[in-house]
Amino acid sequence: MISSIIFIVLLLGGGILFTINARKVRRNILLGKEINRKDNFPQRIKLMTLVSLGQRKMFERPIPAILHLFLYVAFVITQIELIEIICDGSLGSHRMFRPALGGFYTFMVSFIEILSVLAFIGTIAFLSRRNLLKVPRLVKNELNGWPKLDANLILLSEITLICFIFMMNGADEVLYSMHQSHALDLNDGSLGLAISSHLGPFLFGGMSEHSLHIIERVGWWGHIGMVLWFLNYLPYSKHFHILLAFPNVFYSNLNPKGKFTNMESVTNEVKAIFDPSFVPPVADPNIPMRFGAKEVTDLTWKQLLDSYTCTECGRCTSSCPANITGKLLSPRKIMMSTRDRLEEVGKNMDANKGIFKDDGKSLLGDYISAEELWACTSCNACVQECPVNIDPLSIIIDMRRFIVMEQSAAPSELNGMFTNIENNGAPWQFGQADRLNWKNE
């Protein structure tokens, strides 16, 4: 009875805390500007099914893809077991689905156990890739400090979670064989769990009934405890991708990758130049007018959602021609910096009754430097690589727009190129009248 109350309080507390923090993330994302990504519903569903659910882009790199698949499938399927844990925890029962489901129950829990073993192998491999093998994209400078700790914390939490599952099931198997389990005894001698029916006796065989009950309970409470910890860790971590990968792919850019947005504010000005009778729509005076992006709030909500979805895998950076050749630009860092600044803006708002108080900082300059932005070749390799369709390039271009159109601070050679286009209609100093000379050369 007491344990049921503790369980329900923990569950509700964990759920409420997560909701509060997730709503803050949502508020932060919606600080972004509007962009329509609600068209083509069927195509978006198809894309989400292929890319998020089906992990299609992950398989461009098969080894991490298979390891990741172990964790992913184990995570998804384990949620089924969670239903029983919630029922048992609230009602004080033990393995309440077993008598009714019979063989199907044994199959499901065994399936989860096998996936858990695969997930365990995957997690160990991921820890090794990060800390022993030092796969280049996983040890870049931008991961120093919190990002590295975050990655390892996630993996260690997963290992702990899996260990709790096997403590719970393993001890219960031994208890069941002693007819001492709290599960309904069907006089079949074993729960029949694929891994624990062997691992349990191996690890815990010969222990006293009292010790076994303690191990079983530690496993059970540890399991649900880890689930609640994980849930509440998500909003602070890159691991949020497990949830955001789905909406982020759903709201993908469906246009050809080469198509950049045409800024409507500029179109209005240009139209007015070409046609003096053109009357531009009246701008909302409450929205500060600015060309390009200096701050996270100048970006669209999708670009901000991208930043929260990024799990810092670095596929973008490892395929970036600028980064490969030692330039400062790292598309992953663009996303990390965007999120860092957005979270800072969010905290600022929390501390100031929901209104942002100028802190003298901005995304451009304090988080992302002009040197990073000017190293981009706009080749779209980062966009192509991202397994969850994040678009770092659009942020880079929006920030270039601010540098050029608001600060007039383009590199001098580019200013020369602009002047040539303005005067001669070509990026070089050749006259437009000479454009057909090649014909007679």
Add this chain to the structure above:
Amino acid sequence: MIEKLDVITMAEYKAKGESPEILFWVGCAGSFDDRAKKITKAIVKILNHANVKFAVLGTEESCTGDPAKRAGNEFLFQMQAMNNITILNGYEVRKIVTGCPHCLNTLKNEYPSLGGNYEVIHHTELLQDLLNTGRIKIEGGSFKGKKITFHDPCYLGRANDVYEAPRSVMINLEAELMEMKRSRENGLCCGAGGAQMFKEAEKGNKEIYVERSEEALALNPDVIAVGCPFCNTMMTDGVKHFNKEDSVKVLDVAELIAQAKDL
């Protein structure tokens, strides 16, 4: 030597009261860059050979605005776009072919919402069509048995998902086509895009064109084939960097076809 090229401008067609099948958008590089002008001529020779009724804008053509847009100068881009659209719509242009993937991308994707709606294709797509319909025929030729590797231009490949057209055209050369490890969707940029062509590279430990040409040269090719005048410049510089300009040629797909046919 002055070669005989049949090039008619849109204005000349209009004066005759006729209209061409297709507009050949030459682009700034194709008009002014000495190396790229050879590609332009190769395209014209093929079009002439296949009796394609095409026109150029000539002195009425102007930069599409691509480098300005990629560099963040949206205002200059839209000024260029509006000017070009006025001229293109004035001639009622419907179909455009271009040898420059940057022009292609801008004309095809970024002009429509500003009022310019055209069917825009890359010259390798036109070549593919001419071969498929039998308007040009190639059997072997001077590249038979040669080793050729194709460098995917970012603005043709990833930006617009055209990977097969250049390859299917080159199959007709009966050459040995080799793929670099990073090709198609995973192709590595030559380093010229995003207005980098017009500025020094940012500080790093290697030039991008060196990284890319190193990868191409590792295959020991006779020809590095390209489909973009800027990639051509970059890959040519890369081949020179490794002192391989005598043994490895950097050629546009159009030049390969024109040379194979001895045009």
